[in-house]
Amino acid sequence: MALQNIGASNSDDAFYRYKMPKMITKIEGRGNGIKTNVVNMVEIAKALTRPASYTTKYFGCELGAQSKFDEKTGTSLVNGAHDTAKLAGLLENFIKKYVQCYGCGNPETEIIITKTQMITLKCAACGFVSDVDMRDKLTTFILKNPPESKKSSKDKKAMRRAEKERLKEEKKSGKKSPEQEVKAHENGISAHEKLVDKMKKYLNKGSSATQLQSFLGSLSGSSQEIMDALLTALFHNVGKGFAKEAMKKKNYLAAAAAKEEGCQMVLLNSIETFCGNASLDAVKEVALVLKTLYDNDIVEEEFIMEWYQKGVTGGNKSSPIWKNVEPFIEWLQNAESDDE
Incomplete structure (x- = not known):
């Protein structure tokens, strides 16, 4: 066929x-x-x-x-x-x-009918929830003939238990002390702000992505500090719409990730840092951002998996970024097993 x-x-x-x-x-x-x-x-x-x-x-x-x-x-x-x-x-x-x-x-989406009788599509790849237009005639038929649920009650209970454990871990981890916050400000923020300012001036000139690598090489600071500043300059104050902005500026991200060996992991670490300071609306779209990087061969699967494993077991494991990234990680794993 x-x-x-x-x-x-x-x-x-x-x-x-x-x-x-x-x-x-x-x-x-x-x-x-x-x-x-x-x-x-x-x-x-x-x-x-x-x-x-x-x-x-x-x-x-x-x-x-x-x-x-x-x-x-x-x-x-x-x-x-x-x-x-x-x-x-x-x-x-x-x-x-x-x-x-x-x-x-x-x-790879699943039709979900909400308690308010609205139809949504839950994406297995990026976790995004799409709202179906309820004015469409077919929606009435779907509400009367709902699809079979994929997850058993045992799966749902297991998910609820995992969510409770995650909340416990968040409480145990706590927040940084005031002394730590002050020290972090003194050691890093001022230098970070200077780099961000230089990045913004450069980007506002309309410089192309192909010229970015040489500009990044001219800056003083570690690869991680420079990448952190680049993401702040590219996505400053972005909330809802983070994924769309990442798609628009993917050429800049590709140039930064290809600057030298190891920069793919540096970029992923910067996304983690950016999401730690960004709004919840931006964090919710991080899986879409990762999929954009993956689909455009900016970051390879092995680096994404390594970064994720370090994140969920490291000192920042209570960050909400990992929960939002998880559907994309599961999709990568399932895609790999399908290929095998």
């Missing part, structure tokens, strides 16, 4: 790992009884990890025609004669609305 990439925006990517079968349709009957049979709807729905009844119903809603999926026979029928190309176009719209993450575009 011929396969294609999931999502029209990924159609030209030869190495894209998410595939689905190309749609096959068949016109049946004649006159008023004519119907279009989507022959391989079950296989398509399985690739999208969505019930075939959802896609079939979506076709009916969009075409203003009756549609029905037979669970016993696996037959998907839409009243009327419809071209394969037209139905394939509607399927792409369904994927954008009900499959792909609104944050990173990944199709």
Whole structure:
């Protein structure tokens, strides 16, 4: 069976790992009884990890025609004669609305119905929660026919226990003493501010990312201090929208990460430091930022995994960054096991 990439925006990517079968349709009957049979709807729905009844119903809603999926026979029928190309176009719209993450575009999402009867998509890659437009006709059908829950009650209890343990660790770790805060200010902040000021002046000139490496090399300070200052200059006061800003400025991040050996880990450490001082809105998007770095070959998987392992076992393990990064780490591990 011929396969294609999931999502029209990924159609030209030869190495894209998410595939689905190309749609096959068949016109049946004649006159008023004519119907279009989507022959391989079950296989398509399985690739999208969505019930075939959802896609079939979506076709009916969009075409203003009756549609029905037979669970016993696996037959998907839409009243009327419809071209394969037209139905394939509607399927792409369904994927954008009900499959792909609104944050990173990944199709590994789970439909979750909230207590207030709203439909959201939880991304397994970046952890982003997308809010589905409840004005869409299909949402009524989904609320009446909710998807099967992936997590058992045991899994949920285990997650709650883990969350309680994390909160206990946060209480034990406590905050820095006033003396430590003053010492940190005296030793590092003033030098950091000077570097940040130089970075901002350089970036405001409109200098290209290709010129950044030579500029960074001209600065005095350790690689970590320079990278910390760069992130502060690039994303100062950024809250919600941190991931979008990272996508816009990815060329600067790529240039900094390629400056010398070891700079990938330095960049990850700077992201950790930045998130420690940033708003919670920015911290919530850190998984999306990491996925941008990973997808654009700025930071390799081995460095991300090493950084994460050190973080969750180190002195900063109580930081909320690790909870927000965890879905992306799990996605990386699952992707690796799938490849094997």
